[in-house]
Amino acid sequence: MLDKLEMFIALAKEGHFGRAAERMNIAQPTLSAGIKQLEAQLGVQLVHRGSRFGGLTPEGQTALSWAKRIVEDARQLQDEMRNSRHGLTGEVRLAVIPTAQTWAGRLCTTFAKRHPGVRFTILSRNSREILQMLDDFEADAGISYLENEPLGRVDTAELYDESYIVVCARNSPFADKPKMSWSDLEGQTLALLTPDMQNRRIINRLFAESGVTPATCIEANSIIALVASVASGHCMTVLPQDVAEFVAGGKDVALVPLEGASRPQKVALILPQRDPRTPVLSALLAEARRLPAA
Structure with missing residues (x-):
């Protein structure tokens, strides 16, 4: 039944039989x-059918909720059985806000050095x-903000506090300043992240607090596009200091x-509170709690 549940999940996600089949290869x-x-095994109709996919009944x-849970539990069972024989192995799907990509790289490479049998897929997403x-079992863990939006039942490991920096061209009148205030940005032409990004919503609030x-x-939605x-x-931007220093290195800014x-x-690793938690995810949480000190 497990393979049928995976087909059903793919169909629900794609909303199209052809694309779902392609996704499943x-x-x-x-x-x-x-x-x-x-449907025959469960004794119910799952899908509205016509000339094309008509949605779920x-x-x-x-x-669908049960299918996602069962497939994820089966995946975790397989990982845990492999871990008991070969040490930590498997894949971790890590969804990360764009401004925390550098910390995602640090966490994954540090963890991989300790546990070379574990591989990571890092996905850039908004908060x-x-x-x-995480709710849909499409990611195992995330790196996101701890505040501003409700996280639900999660375990966390704080990674860093986000501070902000202005990125401007070297010929800008601000380029040689030792520091700037938010009020200095009044009337300046800016390039910023899109409003669906929580970082943009935070920066908008800081602008409002400063009367800007x-x-x-x-x-x-690309930090590289902003720096370019x-x-x-033509413009300036406001970015978290860590990612700005990494992306702007060697650029004429x-x-x-x-x-x-x-x-x-505060930005942190977040994992849903699930019992049991696989050894890989438990080890990842422990590694994240060590990383800031390292």
Whole structure:
């Protein structure tokens, strides 16, 4: 039944029989037959059918929650059995806010040195998507902000406090300043992350607290795009210091510390509270709690 549940999950996610079959790397008739066999085993109709996929029935919606849980439990069981024989092995799917990508790299490489049998998939997502992926068993862990949005029942390991820095062109009148305040940004042309990013919502709040109305000319969900825009000399941006220093290295831009934030924004590894937790995820949580001191 497990393979049929995986087909069902893929169909629910893609909303299309052809794309779901491609996702599963099987032929579409095989997927359609698998869904019908699952319906026969469960004794209910899971999918509305017509000339194309018509969505899930109410029973299908209920079955989807169970299917995700069963498939994830089976995956964790396989990992734990391998771990008991060969040490820590398997794959960790880590969903990370864009501004924490450097810390994701540090955590994964440090962990991989201790446990070379574990491999990572790092996925860049906004904070709301991360929480949804954890709920849907599409990610094993996340790196996101601890505050501002409800996290639900999770275990956490604080990694760092986010501080902010202005990135400007080297010919900017601000480039040689030892520091800037938020009020210095009034009337300046800015490139900023898109509003769906929690970092942007935090920065918007800090602008509002300082009485600044940002003049935004570019919005992007890519930090590289923001820094490239700044290098053109047309605008400035505000980024967390750690990722700004990493991305701007070797570029024709200047970094100016920004003062006046009301309080630091804590960023952490977050894992859903599930029992039992696999040895790999328990070890990852312990590694994250050691990382800031290291």
